[in-house]
Amino acid sequence: MTQITYDARGLAEPFAEIPKISEIDGQTARFDAKDLTTRLINLELRWLLYEQGVTEVEIANPGSKHSLGVGILTRCRIRFDGSLGYFGCGLIDGPEIHITGRVGWSACENMMSGVVVVDGNAGSLTGAALRGGDVVVKGRVGARSGIDQKGGTILILGSAGSMTGFMMQRGRIIIAGDVGPGLGDSMYDGTIYVAGTVKSLGIDCVPGEWTDADAELIERKFRLYGLGSPPEFQKFVCGKVLYNYDNLEPSERKLVL
């Protein structure tokens, strides 16, 4: 029996051991997370991907536990049969992840690359500080999704809450439903597409000029994820009144200067 030890708040398990309970078949594996803690689930997942040469993992009964599937830095496919809690799939670089349930706050935070598809709803702060890759939510998302987004694409089939794209710096947010007040508030750059109604625009968020590239992008994303024909969208960008920075990466700026 694995000995689990906790810190003063009853959260950490610094001496947890890898459960090694998966059914492994070549490069695919499956395990049931029902009776495992967050730490044990993540240990099992990393053991499969980094030590057993597995590239496809199915995890049953994640039970909305927090911080699952974080920090995975390799190309692989992961499927969660159920819902995740907070901070799911954050800090990842490369995986293609499918979540059949919903996710809590801050899913895909600081994600670098890869794809995360959520069949249900997502909480607030979805894709916070997203740097690259695609986050596809087939349901609704809460407030401040795409906050501080630095790249990548967030595609939402349902509606989004207030302050969506708050302080967004780059990347794209595509919302097929309605969106709450303060859309794109204080955004520096990037593009937001909305098919439904916008309750109100945030400071320095203005309608943008539609181009063929916009239509091509949206059509491609919908086709890629099997979402049917896209509806008509409005485009919103930064008015560049509040802030006005260039689009150069720090390394590019060094070259220019």
Added chain:
Amino acid sequence: MCGIAGIIYRDGSQHPIGDEMTRMLQSMKHRGPDSTGYALYGAPENGNLVMRYKLADANTPRDFDFEERLRKHRAIVESRLRSLGARIDEVEEETKYAFRVSFDYDGDLKHLADFVEDIPDAEVLSLGRTLEIVKDLGDAETVHEQYGLAEFTGTHAIGHVRMATESEVDIAGAHPYWAYPYSDVAVVHNGQLTNYFMWRRRLERAGRRFMSECDSEIIAVYLAVEMTNGASLEEAMRKSLDELDGVFTYIAVTKDELGVAKDELAAKPLVLYESDDLVALASEEIAIRAIVDHEIDTYDPYEREVLVWKR
């Protein structure tokens, strides 16, 4: 950060809500390890009122005459109830300092509560025909065991795990708050109210009492005032969105309703699950999954949403 939770069975049937709320709150222990509280709605006891009250705090210094003082004050509470015409049915000692008394009384509740709280260190935690508020220091399993909540059945409940930020770690600062002196109404809250002192002064001038320095108590008393003036729970909650300032999500309950309100920034989380027979809501979905054993679909209410369910 704090965690809040609520459940209501729509058909009004009795369920082990003491156990269920404990499972919900324990799964959110990481949101608040300081104290845990419950507002539980059980079956009415022959039309009696049930009053939960305490005569000391969990961390009150145990000086030489502590127990003697409790015995004396408890006797004064019971004699004062009788002097107001209450016919006491049963008195239970839940802990050395917390009591549950069931009695028949048809007089003014505010007068009764004020008369009891006039006794040094006495605080009425709840007063109603179905509402019972239980709160103490520690996590949900600790409070559950301490107060014997495994036996508690009822129709709806709310609960709170507290990470103290604005006031002391004590029972007075623990949620839920009873909507003094409105019977059978209670509130749990996650967030901060920035116009607390303005509302506190305003409500105190109107004769309302506050037992803590906790900003959340304002919500309970505010709703009580509005409902005393004839507003429904939903109307009072909608009005609160304009009059209370800050970031907050709160759950309020009456004897047959459970409602949730989110401020205009929706910065405090709440996840909601609705089925034909049950509505469950909590700061985190993991709490809902603690009582629902099948796959479920949930969503987060948006900003400025007020939702109320009846049983």
